[in-house]
Amino acid sequence: MTTVDAPATAATTFDLGPARALSCRECGHQVPLAAEFACGECFGPLEVAYEFGPITRATIESGPKSIWRYRDLLPVPSDVDRHPNTEPGLTRLVRADRLAAALGVKRLWVKDDTGNPTHSFKDRVVAVALAAARQLGFTVLACPSTGNLANAVAAAAARAGWRSVVLIPSSLERAKVLTTAVYDGALIAVDGNYDDVNRLATELAAEHEDWAFVNVNVRPYYAEGSKTLGFEVAEQLGWRLPEQVVVPVASGSQLTKVDKGFRELGELGLVEPTPYRVFGAQATGCSPVAAAYKAGQDVVAPVRPDTIARSLAIGAPADGPYVLDAVRRTGGAVEDVSDEEVVEGIRLLARTEGIFAETAGGVTVATAKKLIDTGKLDPDAETVLLITGDGLKTLDAVADRVGPKATVPPSSKAVREALGF
Ligand SMILES: Cc1ncc(COP(=O)(O)O)c(C=O)c1O
Ligand SMILES: [Zn+2]
Numbered sequence: 228m229t230t231v232d233a234p235a236t237a238a239t240t241f242d243l244g245p246a247r248a249l250s251c252r253e254c255g256h257q258v259p260l261a262a263e264f265a266c267g268e269c270f271g272p273l274e275v276a277y278e279f280g281p282i283t284r285a286t287i288e289s290g291p292k293s294i295w296r297y298r299d300l301l302p303v304p305s306d307v308d309r310h311p312n313t314e315p316g317l318t319r320l321v322r323a324d325r326l327a328a329a330l331g332v333k334r335l336w337v338k339d340d341t342g343n344p345t346h347s348f349k350d351r352v353v354a355v356a357l358a359a360a361r362q363l364g365f366t367v368l369a370c371p372s373t374g375n376l377a378n379a380v381a382a383a384a385a386r387a388g389w390r391s392v393v394l395i396p397s398s399l400e401r402a403k404v405l406t407t408a409v410y411d412g413a414l415i416a417v418d419g420n421y422d423d424v425n426r427l428a429t430e431l432a433a434e435h436e437d438w439a440f441v442n443v444n445v446r447p448y449y450a451e452g453s454k455t456l457g458f459e460v461a462e463q464l465g466w467r468l469p470e471q472v473v474v475p476v477a478s479g480s481q482l483t484k485v486d487k488g489f490r491e492l493g494e495l496g497l498v499e500p501t502p503y504r505v506f507g508a509q510a511t512g513c514s515p516v517a518a519a520y521k522a523g524q525d526v527v528a529p530v531r532p533d534t535i536a537r538s539l540a541i542g543a544p545a546d547g548p549y550v551l552d553a554v555r556r557t558g559g560a561v562e563d564v565s566d567e568e569v570v571e572g573i574r575l576l577a578r579t580e581g582i583f584a585e586t587a588g589g590v591t592v593a594t595a596k597k598l599i600d601t602g603k604l605d606p607d608a609e610t611v612l613l614i615t616g617d618g619l620k621t622l623d624a625v626a627d628r629v630g631p632k633a634t635v636p637p638s639s640k641a642v643r644e645a646l647g648f
Contacts, residue, residue: 241362245280246302249273249447252549260302262363262439264446272545273447275302282495284466292317294351294455300491301455302448303358310386315350316455318342320463323612325579326592330599334609336469338460339582345382345406346617347375347538347585348456348481353383353441355452360439367392369438371428373421373477373538374403375585375616380441381410392431392438394424400537402620420532422542442478446545453481457488460611461498468492468503470608473595475587475615476507476516476561477539479546485613486553505553506604507561508594510534510586514563516547521561525551535566535624536586538616560603568593570624576614583618591615 241260248257253271264273282299290296291309294316298307318340327335343350353376357368368384369392370376377393384391391412395404396419408414417424425443432444441449461468468489474482486505493500509517512534519527527547532540544550554561564572569586572593577583584592591612598604618625633645 242304243302245277246275247278248276250276262444297458307358315343332606336611338613340615341617345378348615349375349379352449352452353379356441356449359448365439367438369440371424377407381407381412385410450480453484454488457485469611471504471610473506473612475591477541479544479550483549504559505557506559508591509563510536511563513540517561517563538587562594564593584614585616585621586624587616588614
């Protein structure tokens with residue numbers, strides 16, 4: 228493992244923009260930029276440390292209409308490889324007045340990340356991981372995935388002309404399997420749950436030095452891509468932070484990085500550093516972080532997932548303790564909802580805002596409802612819900628609940644009858 232004692236040149240070999248080193252979240256030990264993810268001193272997770280140059284709202288606003296407008300805040304070279312028109316980011320922030328009325332809150336926004344190239348926020352993290360992996364000398368893009376990451380890795384690798392190796396649990400939704408396989412990388416279904424697949428990926432990453440497992444050996448870079456969700460929310464609100472944000476939690480990376488993104492914007496003077504509260508959302512069938520939060524614990528005990536929200540089915544979340552930190556530091560909470568509530572959440576968002584989210588979105592909406600009903604979320608404070616994936620990938624969740632009102636012969640009378648006129 229590389230340490231600070233490594234040759235000083237190692238730190239300057241890679242052009243990763245403002246990134247200067249990897250820093251341990253536990254003990255602060257720093258190592259040069261490399262494909263490392265665990266601290267050599269204490270095994271804590273490594274995170275990118277930066278030296279930011281001058282950044283203004285104007286330079287961001289005049290940048291690409293994608294996550295690359297924030298490239299000076301990410302571990303990527305300033306001349307990051309562009310694929311205009313297929314880049315993730317700058318998805319719509321929707322003022323959700325009808326959902327707000329249904330939930331009983333005043334000002335509500337939905338950040339609709341279904342609009343990304345493979346229809347989830349994972350395109351953001353993969354784009355950053357690929358850009359960093361290219362600088363670090365990798366040639367193969369790989370991941371263990373609960374589904375959306377599989378789509379994003381396979382598609383990004385195809386677009387870049389890279390090989391991909393994608394590992395998924397064999398029980399994954401058919402739509403997520405097919406929408407990965409179509410890109411023609413190597414897709415391997417593993418008999419086991421995500422946590423088994425993740426362990427296997429960690430083993431393979433050690434054995435294949437040219438494979439960049441986006442969420443394993445290049446995880447520090449990958450994770451930074453999630454900051455762009457926070458950056459966009461702030462920019463789209465007119466360069467200010469929302470008072471409350473609700474984020475779905477699987478490994479917990481996304482939640483911690485939205486928090487980090489908000490903090491960086493404040494530190495850099497791009498927004499007023501106004502207080503905000505971060506809330507985590509889980510499905511009860513896989514709610515290790517919510518359980519730890521409710522029990523007042525700092526450690527997250529692993530669980531065996533059993534929920535329809537398969538994209539969030541990570542029983543041993545790597546960033547669980549940091550989710551607890553962020554939520555407690557900002558005055559938020561972590562809550563969980565039943566599968567029944569998840570389906571209701573999907574339907575409520577669809578019925579009120581015309582947005583069809585996957586099960587993770589159902590978790591977010593249903594958790595927001597529960598947090599409001601139990602008084603944990605302030606109905607008078609401006610709130611943003613992160614909708615991170617598309618309902619077309621998890622049709623089974625709603626398949627036996629929705630469908631045609633009637634099947635009729637092609638006659639206007641029959642239609643009127645079916646409509647009860
Ligand atoms: C749609 C969707 N939302 C949210 C998440 C949670 O991401 P994280 O692992 O960063 O907590 C995932 C993870 O796969 C996901 O697929
Ligand atoms: Zn450490």
